Amino acid sequence: MKGPDRIQLVEVGPRDGFQPIGPLIPTAQKIDFIERLHAAGLRRMEVTAFVSNTAVPQLADAVEVLHAAQALPGMDAQVLVPNLRHAERAIAAGADHLAFVVSVSEKHNRNNVRRSPLESAQEYSQIVAAQPRGAAMRLNIATAFDCPFDGPIDPEATLALLDHLVEVNIDAEICLCDTTGRVTPDRVSALLDAARRRFPLAKAWAYHGHDTYGLGLANVIAAWSGGIDVIDASFGGLGGCPFAPGATGNVPTEDVIWMFERMGVAAGVDMQKLLPIACAGAALPGASAGGRVREAIAATARSSSS
Ligand code: MG
Secondary structure (H helix, E strand, O other), X not given: OOOOOEOEEEEOHHHHXXXXXXXXXXXXXXXXXXXXXXXXXXXXXXXXXXXXXXXXXXXXXXXXXXXXXXXXXXXXXXXXXXXXXXHHHHHHOOXXXXXXXXXOOHHHHHHHHOOOHHHHHHHHHHHHHHOOOOOEEEEEEEOOOXXXXXXXXXXXXXXXXXXXXXXXXXXXXXXXXXXXXXXXXXXXXXXXXXXXXXXXXXXXXXXXXXXXXXXXXXXXXXXHHXXXXXXXXXXXXXXXXOOOOOOOOEOEHHHHHHXXXXXXXXXXXXXXXXXXXXXXXXXXOOOOOOXXXXXHHHHHHHHXXX
């Protein structure tokens, strides 16, 4: 079991973590979270999404949040976009790192963006063409392993969708997303191996998982062992998916950092600074938090002070 000596974490809490929270988080508080996460060493974040304000009122302040995040030194602020119209809004606001999402599952994609996966793939081509020179692209492949409606996804279906996407922009980073949290480490390894064999020219691969069945870290290790050095995680384990019933939070950033620190794998994040931010995130009204490390460290502190 040996992967890269260094990993890049993409902190997705400000988008994926905040999105399902009902009570509106004040914009200033979101920006404060992003600034503190940046101060803890996180330099890449999915800071918001450009989506329908009526469908997702929590992220209606996307422009303001994006601009505040971009002002931080060395910050790579990516924003999620579901279609061309919202991608154009993001580009107009100055976004220079888009994350386009498309599902392998027809039902999930229609639920999410009311299009077939191939219609989304065509829109992806238009978005790539609309991007300014030098802008970065992340391709989020939702339901790459498992669908909330259809169950396990045939790896060949994921690869077939990628056939329509990879060559559109060979510089895109491709993120295989376990939308439901039901994948197991063997399947993470198998799809990753198959994808890299089929698309040897793809520039970078990433993994996005959930801890719904307690397999979050095991799947991260499977991805890392397979050579993936870009891992999505969310502080406090915040997250969920309104279109994936039963999906709980993302893999918690603090749990990922704790594990990799002990394995000698560098992530550039200061755990002492991260922990109180994760605790504050988990305590947000309406938040659904996850993970073990916050409580384990708090319990250790309680027992050593008693
Ligand atoms: Mg997620």
